[in-house]
Amino acid sequence: xxxxxxxxxxxxxxxxxxxxxxxxxxxxxxxxxxxxxxxxxxxxxxxxxxxxxxxxxxxxxxxxxxxxxxxxxxxxxxxxxxxxxxxxxxxxxxxxxxxxxxxxxxxxxxxxxxxxxxxxxxxxxxxxxxxxxxxxxxxxxxxxxxxxxxxxxxxxxxxxxxxxxxxxxxxxxxxxxxxxxxxxxxxxxxxxxxxxxxxxxxxxxxxxxxxxxxxxxxxxxxxxxxxxxxxxxxxxxxxxxxxxxxxxxxxxxxxxxxxxxxxxxxxxxxxxxxxxxxxxxxxx
Amino acid sequence: xxxxxxxxxxxxxxxxxxxxxxxxxxxxxxxxxxxxxxxxxxxxxxxxxxxxxxxxxxxxxxxxxxxxxxxxxxxxxxxxxxxxxxxxxxxxxxxxxxxxxxxxxxxxxxxxxxxxxxxxxxxxxxxxxxxxxxxxxxxxxxxxxxxxxxxxxxxxxxxxxxxxxxxxxxxxxxxxxxxxxxxxxxxxxxxxxxxxxxxxxxxxxxxxxxxxxxxxxxxxxxxxxxxxxxxxxxxxxxxxxxxxxxxxxxxxxxxxxxxxxxxxxxxxxxxxxxxxxxxxxxxxxxxxxx
Numbered sequence: 001x002x003x004x005x006x007x008x009x010x011x012x013x014x015x016x017x018x019x020x021x022x023x024x025x026x027x028x029x030x031x032x033x034x035x036x037x038x039x040x041x042x043x044x045x046x047x048x049x050x051x052x053x054x055x056x057x058x059x060x061x062x063x064x065x066x067x068x069x070x071x072x073x074x075x076x077x078x079x080x081x082x083x084x085x086x087x088x089x090x091x092x093x094x095x096x097x098x099x100x101x102x103x104x105x106x107x108x109x110x111x112x113x114x115x116x117x118x119x120x121x122x123x124x125x126x127x128x129x130x131x132x133x134x135x136x137x138x139x140x141x142x143x144x145x146x147x148x149x150x151x152x153x154x155x156x157x158x159x160x161x162x163x164x165x166x167x168x169x170x171x172x173x174x175x176x177x178x179x180x181x182x183x184x185x186x187x188x189x190x191x192x193x194x195x196x197x198x199x200x201x202x203x204x205x206x207x208x209x210x211x212x213x214x215x216x217x218x219x220x221x222x223x224x225x226x227x228x229x230x231x232x233x234x235x236x237x238x239x240x241x242x243x244x245x246x247x248x249x250x251x252x253x254x255x256x257x258x259x260x261x262x263x264x265x266x267x268x269x270x271x272x273x274x275x276x277x278x279x280x281x282x283x284x
Numbered sequence: 285x286x287x288x289x290x291x292x293x294x295x296x297x298x299x300x301x302x303x304x305x306x307x308x309x310x311x312x313x314x315x316x317x318x319x320x321x322x323x324x325x326x327x328x329x330x331x332x333x334x335x336x337x338x339x340x341x342x343x344x345x346x347x348x349x350x351x352x353x354x355x356x357x358x359x360x361x362x363x364x365x366x367x368x369x370x371x372x373x374x375x376x377x378x379x380x381x382x383x384x385x386x387x388x389x390x391x392x393x394x395x396x397x398x399x400x401x402x403x404x405x406x407x408x409x410x411x412x413x414x415x416x417x418x419x420x421x422x423x424x425x426x427x428x429x430x431x432x433x434x435x436x437x438x439x440x441x442x443x444x445x446x447x448x449x450x451x452x453x454x455x456x457x458x459x460x461x462x463x464x465x466x467x468x469x470x471x472x473x474x475x476x477x478x479x480x481x482x483x484x485x486x487x488x489x490x491x492x493x494x495x496x497x498x499x500x501x502x503x504x505x506x507x508x509x510x511x512x513x514x515x516x517x518x519x520x521x522x523x524x525x526x527x528x529x530x531x532x533x534x535x536x537x538x539x540x541x542x543x544x545x546x547x548x549x550x551x552x553x554x555x556x557x558x559x560x561x562x563x564x565x566x567x568x569x570x571x572x573x574x
Contacts (some may be wrong), residue, residue, distance in 0.1 A: 014473045018385050021377035022394060025447075030400045032412050039415070050383060079422060086307020105308050108315040114494075115554055115562045116501025118528045122550040126321045147314045159475060160337065179297045208405035210502035211528070215535050235407040235504075242411050243508060249415050250566065256408045267403050 007199060036260070040253030048254060053221045057241045058248050062255060064223040068138060068231030069207070072133035072217055075142025076206045079201060080150050087150075091181065093169075113151035119212040120148045124216040136230040141217025148212055149202040158195025158200060160274075162186060197274025204266035207259070210235035234259045285446050310387025311476075322551040329544035336550065343527055344514040346534070346542035353549050355516050359431075359524040362517065362551075363506060364499040366435030367442055372492055379488075380446075383454045394449065401445030410508030413437040418509055425521050429511035437505045442495040449494060465558025479484040487567055493564040497557045503528040527553055 017093060028065060035282075051061030087203035091097040097105075124144030132138035143202070163188055172182040210233075218242060243254035333341075333351055341352035378398060378438020382391040391570030413433055457480050465475040481488070503526075512533060525533075527549045538546055 010392055011473045015385055018377050018381040018533070021361050021374055022381040022386070023399070025378050025443065026394070026397055029397055030442075031414075032404070032409070035412060036408065037414050074538060083307045083310050085533055086304045087311040090304045090308040094301070096305070097308075101308070101347060103310045108312045110565065111558045111561050112315045112318070114557050115504065115526060116499050116503075116532050117316075118493075118501070118503040118558060119318065119322070119550045119554050122325070122531065122535070123318045123321050126325050126547070127317060135326055147318070150311055150314060178294075180300045183300070196562075198298070208407075210405070210407045214532055237510070238329055238407045239504060242414050252413070256411055259405055260408060263403055263405060264400070 013281045025129065033260070036253050036256050039250055040257040043108070043250055044257060045253035048054050049258070052223065053237075055238065056245050056248070057251055058110070058245060059219060062234070062258065064221055065232050065237045065255075066235055067256075068217070069233040069284050071079040071138045071227060071231065072142045072145065072233055073203055073206055073215070074141055074229060076145040076149065077199065077203060079143055079146035080153055080202065084153035084157050084202075085195075087154050088161055091154070092158045092161040093179075093187070102277055109151040109154055112147075113155075115148075116213075117148060117209055120144055120212040121215050123147070124212060126214070134219035136216065136220075137228045138217055138224055138231045141231075141233070142214045142227075143214045144212050146210060148209065149206050152205060153198060153202045156198025157191075157195055160191040160198060163194060164190045170234065179219070180233075193273050197270040200266050200270040200273065207266065208235065208263055210239055232264075300464035309443060319554070321562045322547055322554060326544055326548035326551050329541050329548045332541055333545075335548075338545070343529075346538065349541065351541070351545045353527065353530075353552070355514050355543070356525050356549065357552070358501055359510070360444040360518055360526040360528065362431060362524065363434040363438055363510065366431070366494055367438035367499045368492065370435065370498050371443040371446050371495060375443045375451050375495070376488065378443070378447040379450035379454055380476055380481075383451055384472060384480070395448075398444050398447050401440070403525060404447065405503060406504045407508075408440060409437050409441055410505040413505060413509035421521070422490075427511060427523070429509055430521045431510065431517045431524040434506045434510040434524060434526075435520075437509050438499050438502060441502060442499050445498055446491050449491025450484070450488045451456055452486035453491070456487065457483045458472045480489065490564050491567055493560050500560075501528060501557055502552060503532050505533050534555045 002197060025074045042175050048061040049066065050063045052063050053065065056061035073268050087109075091102055091105065094102075123133065124140060124147070128140035128143050130134060132140075134143075158180055168186050169182065172186055177186075179228055213236055216238075217233060219232050219236065221231040221232050221237075222229070224231040238259065242246040242257065245251075331352065337351055338353045341350040343350050344352050344355060347488065382394045383400075386394055413436075414429075415448045416431050417436065418428035418430075421430060421433050424432075459481065461479055462475060465479050468552045470478075493523070506526050507529040510525065510529060512525045512529055514530065515522040529547050531550060534542070535546055
């Protein structure tokens with residue numbers, strides 16, 4: 001656009017620097033992924049996914065770990081989704097959501113979203129494990145995660161609901177539909193893709209979490225028999241293998257490959273379901 | 285929504301409204317419960333130490349009743365400072381690159397890659413730091429598990445936060461402003477430097493604050509690469525222990541006043557991070573473009 005303009009060299013130097021910075025970021029990302037995959041990929045097999053860990057994880061597989069992960073995620077979503085849906089409806093659909101009460105709820109969620117995950121771990125340990133007597137269990141881990149993902153679930157749900165055009169609500173009100181019917185038959189279907197995307201995103205967040213589970217769901221590698229059993233999730237398995245078990249680095253990397261694949265799968269499906277637009281870019 | 289008229293309907297609606305309000309109260313009470321339980325659990329240590337001994341005890345030897353948290357607080361601040369210093373220029377450059385310099389298809393791919401970086405679980409960063417980065421750094425001296433390793437890993441982890449928030453803030457600058465500049469024949473860089481960046485400044489700085497908050501609160505990656513010695517580091521290659529890592533390391537076996545002191549350090553973290561959030565929101569109380 002400014003070919004005709006006589007420029008000093010600054011523009012070109014800046015462009016070069018920016019390209020280098022971007023290349024550095026991409027190269028580092030590829031380095032990390034390449035390193036983890038090259039260490040871990042060869043250890044992957046069906047047996048690795050279904051067997052139980054042996055020799056403290058140096059041999060065997062991930063079976064119970066995967067099951068525990070699934071159960072913790074299940075508890076987390078089962079607890080968080082109804083609360084998130086309710087709170088998001090209040091914030092986006094009710095006039096109460098725009099008044100003092102709604103503002104207070106929003107403010108508390110904004111702070112909650114920034115609370116470090118290890119602090120959720122402390123809280124979960126004190127509240128769910130000790131006061132409510134759940135001990136180290138999948139249940140107490142799942143509920144701790146539910147508290148943690150609540151802000152992001154509510155925010156995405158609220159965004160999905162606000163994206164439904166107001167004409168829908170006005171039309172529903174004009175033909176005298178009740179609030180429940182309007183919500184169930186009009187708003188919910190219209191917002192469904194956004195809601196689903198938000199839930200999947202929240203699940204991805206929960207799946208990646210480690211610190212909040214250290215003192216709530218615990219380390220046990222046995223097959224869990226109930227939600228009150230302690231169980232070890234994927235991320236904690238990686239941590240334990242890498243830090244506490246000498247000679248298990250490759251096993252840790254294989255587990256990391258599985259975890260990355262799952263997180264990626266969730267994030268990509270969230271993007272596909274939600275048809276999320278990437279932030280707009282300037283186009284002259 | 286209008287008020288329904290028939291009484292049957294209004295009963296169902298009343299129940300619906302009740303459930304919705306209940307859910308909101310529940311959601312809001314989580315924060316309250318977290319604060320309450322942190323206070324409750326840290327109370328014994330706060331009373332025993334009057335809060336002062338956390339800073340004046342000779343060191344961190346919980347079994348001997350010495351509860352100085354300063355080395356860990358310094359560790360947290362140092363790794364955060366280092367990570368922010370490294371991540372801010374690189375993240376900002378990434379955002380400017382993808383918003384103004386990269387050809388559109390490349391910008392799209394680049395943004396997806398930054399999002400991919402953001403999606404890597406922290407324990408995976410920790411694993412990579414432990415098996416790849418730390419051995420490399422040990423060539424410089426020491427074990428490699430060091431303040432420097434923690435800074436580098438954390439910088440990588442918060443870089444996407446900086447890049448994505450700055451990208452969003454730049455995208456929110458009205459196109460008319462930039463088109464006007466282009467029409468006047470302004471060079472690309474002078475347009476970015478003189479118009480786009482100043483206009484997006486608030487959003488960009490909010491991203492820095494968010495990133496700093498994430499860095500302070502990060503546990504796993506730091507725990508795995510920092511070496512975790514509870515002493516003040518003398519140089520970049522010394523091991524360091526952060527408040528978060530301290531909790532993760534010792535909660536498993538801590539009892540009585542030791543456990544209580546860990547909760548107090550959690551309370552400290554929580555206060556630090558939430559004051560960052562409140563500050564950032566107060567700064568942004570009237571965002572120009574949103």
